[in-house]
Amino acid sequence: MNCLKLLSALFLFHSFLGFSQNSFTLKNDKIEVIIDEKGNLTNLKNAQTGRNYASGKPIWRLYFDNKRRKDNEVLAKDNTPTVKQDGNQIIIRYETINIKNETVKMSLILKISLEENQVRFASELKNNEAHTVIRELQYPLVAHCQLPDDHQLLNTHWGGQVYKDPKKQIRAFNATYPPYYPPSQYFLQMDTKFGDAGASLASNCFAFIGTNEGLYFGSHDDAFQATGHGLRLYPGKKFVFDELEAGFYKYPNALYGETWSCDANVIAPYSGTWHQTSKLYRTWVNTWWKHREEPQWVKEMKGWQRIIMKHQYGEVLFPYTDLGTRVKTVGESVGLKTTLVHGWHNGGHDNDYPNYIADPAQGGDAVIKKQIADFQKDGGAVLWYYSGRLIDKASDFYRKKGGDKLVIRDNTGSEVNDAYRFRGPGTFTGSFDSRTFAVSEFRNPLWIKELKKMADQALNYGAKSIFYDQMGSGEQPNWDLTKEFPVPTVKTIGVKGKVLGELHEYIDKKDKNVAIGIELLSDVTAMQVDYIHGRYGATEVLNPDWEAKGEKPRTTNFIDWFRYTFPEIILSDRDIRDDTDIERRVNHTVLKGLRNDVEIYRCRALIDETPHYQEYLTQINQLKDRFKDLLLLGKYVDTEGVEYTGTDIEARRFDNGNRTAIVLTQSHLPSVNTTLKIPQGYTFYEFGKVGDAEIKVNKEDIQINLNKHGLVVVVFRK
Template identity: 20%
Template sequence: MYKSRIKKTAGSLTVAVDSQNGELLSLVDENSGDNLIKNSSYTLPNPFALTIGGLTLTAPSNTEIKKTPALAPELREGASSITIVYPMLTDGVRFFDITVTVEIRCLPNSRLEFSIDVQNRSSSRIDECRFPCINGVFHGESYEDDTLVYPYNAGLKLRNPVAYLEKAPKKIYWRWQQYRYCYLIDGICTGTNAAGLYELNNLYSGPLSMPWTDYYSDNCGMYFGMNKTNGICSLSVSTFGKKSPGMNFAFVKKVESDGDFSMDGITLALHGGSWYEGAEIYKSSRPAPDAPRDHGWFGDSIAVCAHYDFKYQNGGVVHTFADIPVLADTASEQGGDHLLISGWHTDGFDNGFPDYRADPELGSADDLREALDKAHERGVFVSFYINTRLCNRKFAHLQTLRDEGSAIKADGKPYDELYGDDTLAFNTMCASSEVWQKHLLDAIRYLVELGADGVYLDQLAMAAPRVCHDRRHGHGLYDWTSGYRKLLEEAGKLQTKAGRPLNIMIEGCSDLYGGLVDGQLVSTFSYYFSGAYPELYRYANPEQTLVDMVYPSRGNVMRPEHIGKRSTEMINRTYINNCYFWIYDLEEDNSFFNDPAQWKYLKSVLLLAKRVRPALAGFAFRDTNGIVSCDDGLSARLYQNGDAYVLLYASESDELKYITLGFEAQITKAETLDGDEQAVSFTSNKKTFLTLPPARLGAIWLHK
């Protein structure tokens, strides 16, 4: 009997594919009868897309198969799998000797696992592979009540993403020194791509910190993730917007080769309707995390005072090495014990990369060593900025380094980048090049010998990975992240002159690197008004430490005014998320000293954080999972260690506030910003009703 579709069921999830061309037709939640695929746009590729130059190759249409029967795929049914073999492909004009095998496996717990194998016998170089193409999804009757979490940096949370991605954001332009910035407000996509889609598409592990996303409503959710790197891949989520609603999902592999390749370990799963469930699927399916790192003094530290004002890109000098002891005193006055120094090396920040030697205009190496000794006498630790990606083309004495260590494109030319001053050009250096890794490790050892306590490795987890075609490097095309992991592993073996582990912070966050470092800078201010949700990464990786920037409410020169207006909110969120504070002190350009009232508030928050943070060791971040309700103007986060809980909260006022927890527990301790230690609770119907002290910030300890 003819069947138009082939169906298989995994738990409560039934998948169906077209029996003639293998296209994905439906994803049915058997509990509700809802087909998640509501909008099967025939303009979008399905179930895969290969890009060759300006061409896109995908499954042949039924019409193409009728015209050319040799295009017909072979469909094989297993007990719990569907395999589709495409013997060749066409763009409608030419035929390509490329065989594509797609397999869909049904797993327990309403999960599907997708894999693709591509055998390329043509002479064509494949640029990208988009797979699997899950198109036109929303839950129930309306897309308007769906929410998307997406791991751009530490996370995005977009309510009604069909409409939000279509929404044109406001653009705020800002100039600081020779830098030109554009900040987005109330929107995140500035236009459509060539296919007419509003798209988020970020590379793992650059701006994409984890290879999964979750799309959910009140009663149903869809997890879409990958349990391995599959080379260099991005995660695409897109929509045509309200005019043709539905969300599209796919991983996009950088291929840039005329050889064979594959992708596997890609999972689509249904769950009950909370992204927390999606996070648990991710945690249970990802590779085993790295062994916990000894954070040493950083585990008790709460803030770093960042100085990018030793030598700026334009050559301007604000501080010299002789100022470091005074800056250490300033950090202590704020309540911190950690300094970060940038622009310390030849020609300064965003200019002298990677000539990592003490800039003589700032003092000698001996001057720097002496200054670090004095900072240590004050109980302050000092870290130094190193850029892990860029080499300025102006340095003739580094030409050999550029020749041997640059990341090379398919055309044989090096990748290049510009930052700030457009008269300066940088080569992108290959993360897996041994000569580049040695250069960076030598720079770190140089600083350690002078007395450094740590390093901040800029761009490492935030800038996009590159496919490097330089065969002399001895790595595979897609080994970028492996190279950075090796760098971090080697740096992690180093000890300071005091015999402590070298402290390592990186820009961005990544589940590939987070276990190898002490802190990860997530800079949520930069997309705070476009759905920033660092709680996503915190929940999925609770054992790792995120570092976040806070800013004064006035006197901002480095950042635009709208960021300063949310100063208190950002400080409070950093506290309740138990993140490490990054505080700039750039004299007139960005300093809390120019905002006395907010400086006073920040210091009080840091004092509270200093009391609370050590007590949170061993507690997992639970976000609001377990919080049933809380008053307006109140934000709270829950932490758990077995039957013990800690609730961190921040209020917009000093009035009494109320929180309801979804379990019964007794208060064992309370601390607040004002020193009030009184909190009241009662339990009923498996809930705990808390009356919080009248304080702006606090912490409540509870036990079941």
Template identity: 65%
Template sequence: MWINKILLSSLLFFVCFPQINAQSTFTIKNENIEVSIDNQGNLQSLKNLKTGYNYASGKPIWRLYYDRPDWKDNEVIAANNQPQVKQQANQLLISYTGLKGRREKVNINLQLTILLENDQVRFAAELQNKEEHSIVRELQYPLVGNCQLPEDHQLLTTEYGGQLFPDVISLVKGANAAWPPYYPPAQDFLQRDVKYPRGPSANCYAFVGKTGGLYFGSHDPSFEDTGHGLRLYPSKKFVFDQLEAGMYKYPNCVSGQTWTSNVNVVSPYQGTWHETSRLYRTWANTWWKHREPPQWVKEMKGWQRIIMKHQYGEILFPYTDLSTRVKKVGESVGINTVFAHGWHKEGHDNDYPNYIADPTQGGEAVLKKQIAEFQKDGGAVIWYYSGRLIDKTSQYYRSGMGKKIAIKDNTGSKVNDAYRFRGPGTFTGSYDARTFTVADFRTPQWKEELKKMADQTIAYGAKSVFYDQMGMGDNPDWDLTGEFAMPNLRTVADKAEVMGLMHDYLDSKDKEIALGIEVLTDVTSMQSDYIHWYGPPACKAILNPGWEQKGEKPRTVFFMEWFRYTFPEIIVSDRDIRDDTDIERRVNHTVLRGLRNDVEIYRCRALIDETPHYQAYLAKVNQLKDRFKHLLLVGKYTDAIGFSHANPEVDASRFEKDNQAAIVFTQHHLSSANTVLTIPQGYSYETYGAVGTAELKAGKETVNITMGKHALVVVVVKKK
């Protein structure tokens, strides 16, 4: 009798409370990838079927934040919500009708779709906001919680062209420690806050191992801001050891609106890190249209970067130095290009966007003559302008136009930017810095200012116009006309559009006049002829200080090979070699990666003859570049693809052009090292060149190379 009562109770339970998902696990797979979701919407499997490795551990795949007028960052987590899960062919559908936040239920519907493609998983979303007086600011999706990484996996980011971090747990902990007190909710999680395009040069990152890895990409043709999400959650109280990786989007979806996205992808790939480049470049090819730079830009080995008149008024290089001292010193190291800052009357980082030749130095007439004299025999002058800043003391700002087109923050106030340069004292840099606001570069008025800069460059006879700070994502301009303030999160796309217009304008005048920008980002670099690279000093910081004394190989965060391999068309400079230390390693690195030399001695206040060791060594290296410029400068960078050699302690890379290839070798930690190059099939040895101590013996199938510390060797092979 009691058994019948139990059965009856069970039956009533199922009748009154039907199970939405009777099935416990939903799986889609192909020959490469398996993805499984349970009936709570948790990620049970994200498996590389080639290796058998599963990166998932049964954690939720999304998180959402919405604002009220009186309370921001209301969190909605997947664990508090029951979805309906369905499987249709090669896709999974996860649907939520209404959501439960931490403090209230909200009329927000969310549908997530997981689609399996050949070598990647696409995560699509549709969000319907039916909740009055609310705005959905952020959707964190997809998330791989408690991500199971093999021991050999390192974090590869695309920040500043590429960075490689061996210990992601320590990295996230260190990023959290660097934040000011009371900034994040560190009692709940630790986070490394990185957003494309403010740092990352491409909208992806990955965990890379020797034979495979896990790639996260936002293949978003709108180029909107995207969070590259790395968080640590605790396995127990205050023990932050569970890594969560994902992508964050910012819908800014107000009541009555629907927001959709299908741009985020994850790939448990097989192969080296080069597969991450292939995944991103395959998508980039759907929009990539890079124009051919002038030949002089392709053959440019580098430039001297100088500030002629500084912000605080000191004239460091008078106009007459251009064709005399500056030109002569550049020629001593084989560089015939000068990148001139602070050439106008008020000096560097002053009075923007007014650029008036200094009448006390002879004005425009002297400038034109000096530029012409410098450019005799193939020289080139790059003419500097700020692409975005408006000096708040300038007549342009005070007259009203600058105020009109300046971007606004979320309170309606003008966004300020300050640059602090010091002279010999401390007062100016500490208290008397120049203050700027930022132009909304979408406006017709600012586009006209940029055209004026191009026209002035042409009138002066310089070979290139340079727009500073136009390669990066920027502060958003906020629209305050609605219930909620709305930011423009497409700033890098706007810059790319404007730089494209400027390039078209220059091409209509003279296609030999080049356009350069600062900061490396995929979509803006497409519109420029060369990039003045920018990154924090940490990009070149040595992770193992004292490596030379210890006889170790130097380890750095800097991993420019990612961008160079993904976008080999883009001509990029180095940066931060501004004194006479660690010269051989850093200069050799520029050859290894095909970078141009940014010679900026003592932060552009001096010339390279004041760093004699740098001067002597760069002169030797540039002779080698001249000899093989058709490959090292004009050729295509292919990283370590297309050849093999025997010694992993020796760094090597390859450049190709037509029927030839140059393979560059260098090493910096052994008194002597040997490697054997296997000549690629279909090629034969042709010649070699070297700087430093090196011996080479070439046979039909191999080339034996012995090289001393800091040696630089270039081996050229030719198709049979």
């Protein structure tokens, strides 16, 4: 017995010294992380709720190319690390890397540290294997992630989307891949990226959100590298893909002799609503965020008409003389004094870029100047369109003036091309007659010079804003072919942001009241501009017969995330093109604080050709004018501080100084009653409405009856 006690004591002593420790723990009052001796993640726990999202699986995967094949996969389970703990940090070290039965001279160090409300996962890899390039590191990974049933997937696609069933969505996404694209015999994957070509993510984070807790993933990377948001399903048993894996993918492109490191990736089990994910992300963003204040006229802009003057196939839809006359008059009829003008140049929309030459048959520059001046009388604003990235391959600029030297090239040295085609009354143009564009290398000083030339032209015309199309999201990489392996740029979105900042500084020196607008949404580029032409409004509905069934319309779109995280960004809706489903969609823009993009029949007509839309938007804009200091100039705070009964009504809040407004609306039931609690520290001040609504003010609350499509703005003051 004494011998057993002695052996036990020796074992504990050796374990204490680190000779035989089988787990390593980091813990505070919010989070607990445990790594085992093999480097696996056994605990990723919300210490406040006891929820553990981990299941003892590996936390990394690596891919490299050699001369024989691409995408050589290195798995953590085939490698043995040394693991040690140094205070508040766990260090996992691999001196060499094994792939199947082969050892390659690559090393990997992973460092895990616990901060107040998040876990930081740092990495460093070195490539000492000749004739290879390390393309991709997938880390950190939470494999076989243990999600409860109420956790939904939140990503930042076009500003935010929410999917009720994450696994179902990954399966659905995988089913849309082109044939032969993914290796679906191993896993099913949902491809989402930040900062890369085709990357539609507005911010570099995602989350699984529950009612009162969730799991946040953030790549807090101020180098703004392209980042894959890893969402995969692996088979728990043969042919059954049901084990969720989530994490980040980075692209080191480390050649022989190179070292690469990254300490940007964090994961946070959190308590509370999805708003905590915004706060985690925005806390990091504030370390680099420097958004300039917009001109006052932009802040007060309720929206714009969007028109195409001359289309790609040559049809003149709006002659120059319409701008200061009919376009102005129709816009003012609904309270809009702003117009975004596409296709104004002689080549027409999506033609001949960047040769922006006024149509001589319509009077050229002189008529444009006069029409812009006429439109902008009495406070109007013309937003003057340019493509920020496309070069028409049929243009003189491309063929004769060196434009072919200012283009992005792929991994073979070939040009990266885009093609656009629009349909006229017939079908031939839209089916066959596309226009092909090279994509500009926007880092090139000569292209930046072209962008400044566009600004100078718009300033000369007298326009109040320069609008650069397609400049808000990531771009195709430009490849360096001078090395042993082709290497792409992976920081395109950051460079786009810098270029836009340089353009704004250039314009500010000439006129600080002139604004820059862009299409598409990314926080890195949004910081540098005054307004964004957004990607969607309230159009996509998952239950298309919602109205007939009296159901609340459901959508995956969740612009709420971006609006709450970046309330200072002025962002439009999109896609209201006809006279259908008007009240619900327009009310949505008021509820979420979006500006109206009025693009009737795909920018080919004006709102007087959709009379119901014209009538309703007039009423809404009168309401916006009345409560301008809150609905336009106030801060969007989503549902924080809003308490009301029932779930059939939508409500959002806007703050400005000592006043706050709560907007309430519903679009699916004949009539709904709710009791709105007066926010603490405030008293009722006034209200306004569109549609049928009644309110009764009590001492501590307000009783509200909202008929279908009714919208109420209730104002309180301290």
